[in-house]
Amino acid sequence: MQHLDELTLMMYLDQELTAEETIQVEAHLANCPQCQNQYSGMQADQQLFVATFSESCSPSDLSLELNPFTQAQVEAIASLHKRHKRNSTWRPLSWIAVVAAGVASYLLFLQSAWYEWLSETWATWQYNLLWTSAFWIKENAGDLLLHPQNGALQVSLLFLGLLGALVLLHSRRTSMLHENHQEGGRNP
Numbered sequence: 810m811q812h813l814d815e816l817t818l819m820m821y822l823d824q825e826l827t828a829e830e831t832i833q834v835e836a837h838l839a840n841c842p843q844c845q846n847q848y849s850g851m852q853a854d855q856q857l858f859v860a861t862f863s864e865s866c867s868p869s870d871l872s873l874e875l876n877p878f879t880q881a882q883v884e885a886i887a888s889l890h891k892r893h894k895r896n897s898t899w900r901p902l903s904w905i906a907v908v909a910a911g912v913a914s915y916l917l918f919l920q921s922a923w924y925e926w927l928s929e930t931w932a933t934w935q936y937n938l939l940w941t942s943a944f945w946i947k948e949n950a951g952d953l954l955l956h957p958q959n960g961a962l963q964v965s966l967l968f969l970g971l972l973g974a975l976v977l978l979h980s981r982r983t984s985m986l987h988e989n990h991q992e993g994g995r996n997p
Contacts, residue, residue, distance in 0.1 A: 813844045924981045
C-alpha cells in the first residue's frame, strides 16, 4: 500500500484539498495506522503552533496583507499552475485530433494516390524485391536464427510493412476487378 506523502497530509489538515482528494485521503487514513500516526503528529504540531502563536501575538499585531512582491509571486505561481493544468488537459486531446485529421485526410484524399504510387512501384520492383529478399535471407538467416534479438524487430517490422502493402494492393485490385466485372455485365 502506498502511504500518503507529507504534503498531502498537510494540505488535508489545512483543508486545501478538493472534495474528491479529501474523500481519498479519509479512506486511506481509515485503513492505514502509519498515516494516522503521522497525521496525529501533524495535528498536535499545528495545535501547539496555534497555541504558541496566539499567546505571543495580539490580533492587532497580525497583518493579513502580503507585501506586493509576495502577492505577485503567489499570483504567478497560481497562474502557472492553471496554465499547466490547462495544457495537461488539452495536449492529449490535440494529439488525438491531429491523428484523427491525418487518418481522415488519408482515407479521403490520399488513399487513391497512395495506391497508384504503390501499385506502380510494386509492378516495377516485384521481381527485384523477390530475388533480393531471397538472397538477403540466405545470407542473414543464420545470424537471425542464432541471435534473434539482434534483428528480429527490424525483420518483423519490414515483414509487417510488406504484408500491409500487399494486403492494400490486393484489396484495391480486388475491388477494381469487381467494379470492372460489374461494368462489363451492364454494357454487353
